[in-house]
Amino acid sequence: MSACLDISSLSATLASGQRVLRSVSLAVEPGEVRALVGESGAGKSMIGKAVLGVLPPSVKIAEGSIRLEGTDLGTLSAKERRRVIGTKTALIPQDPLTALNPSRRVGPQMTDRLIHILGWDSGKADKSIRQLLDEVQIRDPDRVMRAYPHELSGGMRQRVLIAAAFAAEPRLIVADEPTTALDVTVQKQILRLIAQLQKDHGTAILFVTHDLGVVAKISQKVTVLYAGKVVEEADTAALFASPQHAYTRALMAATPRYTDPMASLKPVDDAVLAGLSAEIAAADQSWRAGHG
Amino acid sequence: MAEPLFRVSGLKVALPDMTRKPVIGRAPLVHILKGLDFELPRHQVTGIVGESGSGKSTLGRALVRLIEPSAGSVIFEGRDITHLAEADLKPLRCNLQMIFQDPMSSLNPRRTIGAIIAAPLKQNGLGDNIAARVAEALRRVGLPENFAKRYRHELSGGQRQRVGIARALALSPDFVLADEIVSGLDVSTQAQILTLLEKLADEMGLTVAFISHDLSVIRRLCKQVIVMRNGEIVEQGPTDALFADPKHAYTRDLIAAIPLPEIDADWLKAG
Numbered sequence: 001m002s003a004c005l006d007i008s009s010l011s012a013t014l015a016s017g018q019r020v021l022r023s024v025s026l027a028v029e030p031g032e033v034r035a036l037v038g039e040s041g042a043g044k045s046m047i048g049k050a051v052l053g054v055l056p057p058s059v060k061i062a063e064g065s066i067r068l069e070g071t072d073l074g075t076l077s078a079k080e081r082r083r084v085i086g087t088k089t090a091l092i093p094q095d096p097l098t099a100l101n102p103s104r105r106v107g108p109q110m111t112d113r114l115i116h117i118l119g120w121d122s123g124k125a126d127k128s129i130r131q132l133l134d135e136v137q138i139r140d141p142d143r144v145m146r147a148y149p150h151e152l153s154g155g156m157r158q159r160v161l162i163a164a165a166f167a168a169e170p171r172l173i174v175a176d177e178p179t180t181a182l183d184v185t186v187q188k189q190i191l192r193l194i195a196q197l198q199k200d201h202g203t204a205i206l207f208v209t210h211d212l213g214v215v216a217k218i219s220q221k222v223t224v225l226y227a228g229k230v231v232e233e234a235d236t237a238a239l240f241a242s243p244q245h246a247y248t249r250a251l252m253a254a255t256p257r258y259t260d261p262m263a264s265l266k267p268v269d270d271a272v273l274a275g276l277s278a279e280i281a282a283a284d285q286s287w288r289a290g291h292g
Numbered sequence: 293m294a295e296p297l298f299r300v301s302g303l304k305v306a307l308p309d310m311t312r313k314p315v316i317g318r319a320p321l322v323h324i325l326k327g328l329d330f331e332l333p334r335h336q337v338t339g340i341v342g343e344s345g346s347g348k349s350t351l352g353r354a355l356v357r358l359i360e361p362s363a364g365s366v367i368f369e370g371r372d373i374t375h376l377a378e379a380d381l382k383p384l385r386c387n388l389q390m391i392f393q394d395p396m397s398s399l400n401p402r403r404t405i406g407a408i409i410a411a412p413l414k415q416n417g418l419g420d421n422i423a424a425r426v427a428e429a430l431r432r433v434g435l436p437e438n439f440a441k442r443y444r445h446e447l448s449g450g451q452r453q454r455v456g457i458a459r460a461l462a463l464s465p466d467f468v469l470a471d472e473i474v475s476g477l478d479v480s481t482q483a484q485i486l487t488l489l490e491k492l493a494d495e496m497g498l499t500v501a502f503i504s505h506d507l508s509v510i511r512r513l514c515k516q517v518i519v520m521r522n523g524e525i526v527e528q529g530p531t532d533a534l535f536a537d538p539k540h541a542y543t544r545d546l547i548a549a550i551p552l553p554e555i556d557a558d559w560l561k562a563g
Binding site: 039040154183184185186187188191192195210211212213214215216217218236237240241250251252254255256257258259261262264265266267268 | 507
C-alpha cells in the first residue's frame with residue numbers, strides 16, 4: 001500500500017536563494033496522525049502549505065516531490081493539481097475567526113466546497129454537514145448553520161471547521177495549530193474531537209504544532225523540525241521515552257511541566273543551537289554546490 | 293507579617309456595553325469584576341490565572357489604575373488609590389509599572405530602543421545621566437549596550453520582550469504587572485524570558501502580578517495563585533497547596549486540561 005502522503009527531499013527557497021525547507025522527507029501512512037513540531041521559522045506550517053498547494057508566492061519549490069496517494073503533484077497541470085488536492089485533502093486552520101467569512105452565514109460556507117469542488121448536490125452536502133455537526137457534538141445544527149461567525153464562541157467555530165474538514169471525506173487533513181488560539185479546557189475538548197473523528201473516518205492528519213504536550217497526546221509519529229530541516233523523526237512514544245537529538249531534548253526541557261517545575265522551562269543551550277546552525281550551514285553549502 | 297503591597301477588597305469594575313447602547317440614553321453596564329478580595333504580599337510573584345473573559349486583565353488594569361474601579365477599594369502601600377485623580381496618581385506611577393503582552397505593538401516603531409527606555413525616566417525626573425541609566429537597564433536584561441541605537445523591527449521577539457522588561461524596571465518600581473508576557477513566544481524564548489523575570493524579581497525584590505492563562509508557567513514562577521472565572525475569584529492560595537490539593541472543581545479542570553509533554557493514553561478520554 002502506498003503512503004497517503006509521501007514528501008521526498010523537498011527543498012523550498014525564497015527569491016533571495018535562502019532555503020526555507022531543507023531536503024525534507026516524510027511519509028504519512030493512511031490513518032496516521034503525524035505531528036510536525038518546531039519553533040517559529042522551523043518550516044512546519046510551510047510543509048502544510050506546500051502539501052495544500054498554497055505556498056506564498058515568494059516561496060518556490062526548488063527540488064523534491066510531494067505525492068498524495070501515489071500521485072506526484074509536481075507532474076500535474078495547475079488545474080489537475082487543484083482538483084487532486086481539493087478532493088484528497090482538507091485544512092483545519094489555526095484561527096477559526098479569520099478562516100470564516102464574517103459576512104456569510106456558517107451553513108453555506110460549510111457546504112460550498114462539497115457542492116463546488118466535489119460536485120455533490122445540495123441535498124447530499126446538507127445531509128453530510130448535519131451528520132458531521134452531530135459528530136462534533138453540536139446539538140442545534142439549524143441555529144449554528146444560520147449563524148454568522150461572530151455569533152459563535154471560539155470553540156464552536158473550531159468545531160464548525162473540523163466538521164467542514166471531515167465532511168469532504170478527505171484522505172489527509174492538515175491541522176495547522178488548530179488549538180493554539182483556544183483556552184486550555186476548550187483545547188482538550190477539541191483535541192478529543194479531532195482524535196475521535198480521525199479514528200472513525202480513518203483520516204490521516206498532518207498536525208502542525210509548537211506544543212510538545214499536544215504532540216504527546218494526539219500523534220502516533222512525530223517529526224521535529226528546526227530551520228526547515230528534519231532534526232528527528234520517531235514514533236511519538238519512542239521520542240518521549242528517549243529523544244535522540246540534542247535539540248529535541250532541549251525543547252523538552254524548555255516545555256513547562258507543572259509536575260516538575262524546577263526541571264522544566266530550561267532555556268535552550270546556545271551550544272545546541274550553534275551545533276544545529278553549523279550542521280545546516282554545511283548542508284546548505286553542499287546543496288548549493290550540487291545545484292549551481 | 294509585613295503589610296501587603298496591595299490590599300484589595302470588594303473590587304468591582306463595570307463598563308458600559310456599547311454594543312447594546314440604545315440610540316438615545318446610556319449603554320447598559322457589563323459587570324466584569326464582581327467583588328474581589330485579595331492581597332499581594334511584598335517581594336513575591338503572584339499568579340493570576342483564568343481563561344479568556346475571566347477578567348484577569350481587567351483586574352491587572354484596575355491595580356495599576358489604568359481603569360477606575362466602580363466599587364470596592366484598592367490600597368497600595370497603605371494608601372487608597374481607588375479613585376485618585378490622575379494628577380495625584382502621577383507620583384505613584386513610577387512605582388506601578390507594566391510589561392505588556394505584545395512587545396511589537398507596545399514599542400514605538402519610530403523611536404530607538406534607547407529613547408523608548410529613556411522616556412519613563414525623563415517623565416519621572418531622572419533625565420540626568422540618561423545614557424548610563426539606559427545602558428544599565430539594557431545590561432540588566434542581558435542586552436548589549438549598542439541596542440540603544442536600534443529600532444524595534446531589528447530585534448527578535450525575545451529581544452523585544454527584554455526591552456519591555458528593561459523599560460518597566462528602569463525606574464526600579466516596587467510593583468510590576470506582567471500581563472501574558474510570554475504567550476506570543478516560542479517555548480525556548482519563553483523559558484529565557486521567564487528565567488530572566490524570575491532572577492530580576494528576586495534580585496530587585498519586586499512584587500509582581502503575573503497574569504497568564506498557563507498554569508504550568510505559574511507553577512514555576514509564582515509563590516501564590518489567584519484563580520479567576522467570570523469576574524470572580526474561585527480559589528486562591530499558595531501555589532504548592534493549590535496544585536497538591538485543588539479545592540475548587542474549576543481549578544481541578546484547569547490543571548487536568550494541561551497536556552503534559554509525556555505519553556498518557558488515557559488523558560484524552562478522561563474528564
